[in-house]
Amino acid sequence: MPGLFQQIQAGKLWDFHGGIHPPGRKEQTNQKPIAVLPIPDRLYLPLRQHIGVAGQLLVRVGERVLKGQQLTSAENSMAVPVHAPTSGTVLSITPHTSPHPSALPELTLVLEPDGLDEWRQREPLNFLTCDNMTLLSRIQDSGIAGMGGAGFPTHIKAGLTQPVDYLIINAVECEPYISADDLLMQEAATTIVKGIDILCRLLNPKAVLIGIEDDKPIAAAAMMAACSQREHYYVRIVPTKYPSGGEKQLIQLLTNKEVPNGRRPADIGIVMQNVGTAFAIAQAVLDDHPLLSRIVTVAGDTLNQPQNVLALLGTPVSALLDACGFQSQPQQRVIMGGPMMGFTLPDLSVPVVKTTNCILAPTAQELPAASTEMDCIRCSACADACPASLLPQQLLWYSKAKDSDKLQEYNLADCIECGACAYVCPSEIPLVQYYRVAKADIREQQREALKAEQAKARFEARNARLEQEKQERLQRNQQLAAARQQQQLASGANTAVADALARIKAKQALAAPAEERSKEQILAERELKKQQAREHQQQKAQQQKAEQQATEQHNEPAEQTPAVTENTNSKAAAVAAAIARAQAKKAAQAAEQHATEQQVTPAPNTEKSHQAEVSAEADPRKAAIAAAIARAKAKQQAQTEHETNAAPATASTANKPAAGSDIVAATEDPRKAAVAAALARAKAKKQASAEATEQTAASTTGAPEPDVAVTEDPRKAAIAAAIARAKARKQADSENS
Amino acid sequence: MTLLTALIALGTLALIFGAVLGYAAIRFKVESDPLVEQIDDILPQTQCGQCGYPGCRPYAEAIANGDDINKCPPGGEATIRKLADLMGVEAKPLNEAQTENVKRVAYIREDECIGCTKCIQACPVDAIVGASKLMHTVLADECTGCDLCVDPCPVDCIDMIPVATTPERWKWDLAAIPVRMVE
Numbered sequence: 003m004p005g006l007f008q009q010i011q012a013g014k015l016w017d018f019h020g021g022i023h024p025p026g027r028k029e030q031t032n033q034k035p036i037a038v039l040p041i042p043d044r045l046y047l048p049l050r051q052h053i054g055v056a057g058q059l060l061v062r063v064g065e066r067v068l069k070g071q072q073l074t075s076a077e078n079s080m081a082v083p084v085h086a087p088t089s090g091t092v093l094s095i096t097p098h099t100s101p102h103p104s105a106l107p108e109l110t111l112v113l114e115p116d117g118l119d120e121w122r123q124r125e126p127l128n129f130l131t132c133d134n135m136t137l138l139s140r141i142q143d144s145g146i147a148g149m150g151g152a153g154f155p156t157h158i159k160a161g162l163t164q165p166v167d168y169l170i171i172n173a174v175e176c177e178p179y180i181s182a183d184d185l186l187m188q189e190a191a192t193t194i195v196k197g198i199d200i201l202c203r204l205l206n207p208k209a210v211l212i213g214i215e216d217d218k219p220i221a222a223a224a225m226m227a228a229c230s231q232r233e234h235y236y237v238r239i240v241p242t243k244y245p246s247g248g249e250k251q252l253i254q255l256l257t258n259k260e261v262p263n264g265r266r267p268a269d270i271g272i273v274m275q276n277v278g279t280a281f282a283i284a285q286a287v288l289d290d291h292p293l294l295s296r297i298v299t300v301a302g303d304t305l306n307q308p309q310n311v312l313a314l315l316g317t318p319v320s321a322l323l324d325a326c327g328f329q330s331q332p333q334q335r336v337i338m339g340g341p342m343m344g345f346t347l348p349d350l351s352v353p354v355v356k357t358t359n360c361i362l363a364p365t366a367q368e369l370p371a372a373s374t375e376m377d378c379i380r381c382s383a384c385a386d387a388c389p390a391s392l393l394p395q396q397l398l399w400y401s402k403a404k405d406s407d408k409l410q411e412y413n414l415a416d417c418i419e420c421g422a423c424a425y426v427c428p429s430e431i432p433l434v435q436y437y438r439v440a441k442a443d444i445r446e447q448q449r450e451a452l453k454a455e456q457a458k459a460r461f462e463a464r465n466a467r468l469e470q471e472k473q474e475r476l477q478r479n480q481q482l483a484a485a486r487q488q489q490q491l492a493s494g495a496n497t498a499v500a501d502a503l504a505r506i507k508a509k510q511a512l513a514a515p516a517e518e519r520s521k522e523q524i525l526a527e528r529e530l531k532k533q534q535a536r537e538h539q540q541q542k543a544q545q546q547k548a549e550q551q552a553t554e555q556h557n558e559p560a561e562q563t564p565a566v567t568e569n570t571n572s573k574a575a576a577v578a579a580a581i582a583r584a585q586a587k588k589a590a591q592a593a594e595q596h597a598t599e600q601q602v603t604p605a606p607n608t609e610k611s612h613q614a615e616v617s618a619e620a621d622p623r624k625a626a627i628a629a630a631i632a633r634a635k636a637k638q639q640a641q642t643e644h645e646t647n648a649a650p651a652t653a654s655t656a657n658k659p660a661a662g663s664d665i666v667a668a669t670e671d672p673r674k675a676a677v678a679a680a681l682a683r684a685k686a687k688k689q690a691s692a693e694a695t696e697q698t699a700a701s702t703t704g705a706p707e708p709d710v711a712v713t714e715d716p717r718k719a720a721i722a723a724a725i726a727r728a729k730a731r732k733q734a735d736s737e738n739s
Numbered sequence: 740m741t742l743l744t745a746l747i748a749l750g751t752l753a754l755i756f757g758a759v760l761g762y763a764a765i766r767f768k769v770e771s772d773p774l775v776e777q778i779d780d781i782l783p784q785t786q787c788g789q790c791g792y793p794g795c796r797p798y799a800e801a802i803a804n805g806d807d808i809n810k811c812p813p814g815g816e817a818t819i820r821k822l823a824d825l826m827g828v829e830a831k832p833l834n835e836a837q838t839e840n841v842k843r844v845a846y847i848r849e850d851e852c853i854g855c856t857k858c859i860q861a862c863p864v865d866a867i868v869g870a871s872k873l874m875h876t877v878l879a880d881e882c883t884g885c886d887l888c889v890d891p892c893p894v895d896c897i898d899m900i901p902v903a904t905t906p907e908r909w910k911w912d913l914a915a916i917p918v919r920m921v922e
Contacts, residue, residue, distance in 0.1 A: 064778075104909035442910040456786035457883045460864040461786045461794060 787885030
């Protein structure tokens with residue numbers, strides 16, 4: 003049993019599964035010479051004409067460019083540049099209908115040729131003397147991408163570092179109508195072989211296999227003649243069968259090797275290049291002639307002169323058709339690519355690009371439009387025809403169900419979209435279209451999954467970052483607070499005031515949350531003042547208590563005392579005191595509910611601290627003070643009943659720093675009582691409003707005067723007044739009874 | 740005596756097998772993918788909070804604890820179907836009248852942006868860049884289209900625009916079947 007290499011040398015051919023034999027219809031064009039198209043009025047050059055990424059623009063609108071000048075750069079390895087096919091002016095760079103089945107607009111450079119066809123400076127290379135890197139960069143800079151249809155950047159395939167056993171030159175051209183490669187081989191076989199020489203130098207293959215279908219005898223003869231001087235160049239005539247020109251199918255035909263699922267031919271030591279690509283490489287290296295034009299088969303029964311034309315890249319399809327005597331029919335379809343894998347063009351301004359091998363303008367009889375799709379009858383003709391040995395029925399079933407897991411299980415990714423299944427289907431089901439949609443869906447799903455994963459990672463990273471920032475802030479605040487406390491303790495031991503300050507600070511530090519630390523200074527000052535006031539108040543209260551005990555039996559001042567005196571004045575005073583107490587209690591209750599907020603409530607500006615210390619301080623304390631004031635008032639009232647001295651007046655002045663101006667008329671009972679009631683009410687209101695508007699606590703509590711508080715919250719005031727009235731009435735009733 | 744032997748023999752066997760099985764249960768334990776992880780993988784990870792939970796994972800946890808599966812507008816019907824399969828419950832329609840969910844990304848009208856950073860704080864995936872009092876912009880590739888930045892904007896300069904179709908992302912249109920070859 004001879005080895006594989008011996009078998010290949012001996013000229014053995016293998017076969018692949020499936021395949022179809024559509025009518026070739028190449029006789030329309032394959033006997034005529036290639037016509038050179040005149041330079042059109044406008045050239046539309048999409049910035050991306052291959053698989054990969056577009057290069058960066060190098061020219062501006064209005065700039066004059068020379069023939070062969072690079073229009074985009076190729077910094078990315080997956081980018082190949084676009085060149086000016088002739089000299090002229092850049093008219094605009096705008097989105098233009100792309101030569102893609104979607105017909106979506108893509109960024110396109112519009113060039114107005116000046117007719118001079120003036121070349122830039124050219125530097126031909128001697129490929130025998132220059133190194134591989136120079137050759138590869140020349141191939142890339144010449145804008146060469148696979149001319150067979152896919153448009154994969156050639157320099158990547160030619161620059162493989164893996165050992166290559168076989169270089170296969172694909173000249174099969176199996177699709178009906180197309181004869182562009184056929185004509186190229188007929189007319190330029192020697193140049194093609196030079197291009198193969200360059201590829202051999204880059205890849206060092208054991209053998210070069212040139213696959214040509216047996217319906218191209220002239221081209222095969224020309225290639226054999228051109229290769230006659232070369233060892234290890236084998237021209238192999240393969241039987242006509244669609245799709246022998248598929249990469250994997252041709253590999254199987256010529257070497258009996260199968261490309262594993264999800265791998266590339268390079269993984270099994272095979273590189274395949276199109277014959278047109280070999281020609282372009284030879285031109286680029288030997289003549290410094292970048293990829294500026296290509297041979298396009300223009301065929302179809304609506305044309306008077308179907309032929310192969312050498313068209314500049316960017317030539318609109320309409321110019322090609324006009325050159326071939328196009329007679330448009332009603333509902334005329336123009337197809338780019340072959341009848342099996344091509345697509346209908348939306349309009350004729352679409353340009354010829356690097357991958358365009360055929361423009362087809364058929365009559366309705368020649369290529370009828372798709373008829374009604376019928377149900378699958380499970381004849382399995384599609385499975386017999388499939389060159390990738392897939393199960394088209396199952397794939398169709400799962401495509402319709404959008405079951406992407408099953409589709410992947412049935413190797414949809416291995417489908418080469420050749421269309422053989424749709425061709426043989428007796429029910430006229432456009433199977434390949436379903437697969438294309440399903441493939442696009444799967445790609446989209448994969449993209450989405452990737453994006454979701456990214457989003458998740460970013461979301462988690464953000465959460466982690468926020469948490470870390472929070473922790474750091476907390477830690478910093480604690481450290482700062484500790485430092486400040488120590489400092490205070492150290493410096494504050496000198497005086498009694500400082501001592502008190504430190505004590506208060508310590509207390510504050512225990513009670514207040516960490517956020518308040520920055521306002522500690524202000525709070526401490528305020529605390530000190532309050533402390534002083536409180537001490538003062540206590541003294542006074544004790545004094546009063548002593549006095550009171552001397553005159554009365556009761557510790558509880560307001561309620562019983564006025565009843566004894568049977569005086570209208572004292573009654574009013576009692577009512578006022580009761581109101582005040584009630585308000586204070588209410589305030590205290592409300593304050594308890596907001597226990598947590600109370601600690602952060604006071605954040606007064608310095609401007610109001612001079613008049614609003616008491617009102618601006620923490621809620622429970624405020625409530626307590628209000629209650630104390632009310633109690634003191636009641637006591638004071640009671641005192642004035644029996645011994646009219648000035649002491650209570652001063653006491654109340656000390657007790658009510660926020661309303662000091664109200665205290666003057668303490669001698670007259672009804673007035674005093676009213677004032678006291680008003681004061682208490684206002685305080686309560688203020689209290690309530692401060693709580694209601696926690697967010698703006700600083701500004702609300704900063705309003706010190708009772709009347710301001712009343713206007714600020716009229717509803718609360720009204721309610722408080724109503725309660726007070728009710729209380730007074732109840733009081734009066736209880737007294738009357 | 741025979742009875743005792745039998746009992747001892749069987750008891751010993753039972754003990755040995757019990758020990759072997761117990762050991763195997765611990766030693767060869769199959770770590771199954773926790774339910775929350777599986778649900779989280781199905782959710783679209785837009786982190787939009789439209790379900791009422793702060794992010795996709797909290798919602799996944801809520802579903803695992805028995806919450807409704809139909810609260811994810813960005814995921815749409817497909818996500819609900821998958822969740823229904825996973826959870827073994829009936830697939831319900833989306834709980835609010837949701838329009839066809841077109842993929843959208845946020846776009847900041849940059850000349851109107853006042854640089855308040857509010858949208859930056861709202862973005863769950865850090866897809867908005869900018870600094871205080873400087874113009875902000877959206878990283879369209881990272882934007883999940885969750886809408887969360889639209890409301891905080893004080894000058895309403897954020898638009899949600901549909902993602903443009905590119906030839907790479909274009910899906911074949913079944914209605915426009917190009918060619919068919921008949922002999």
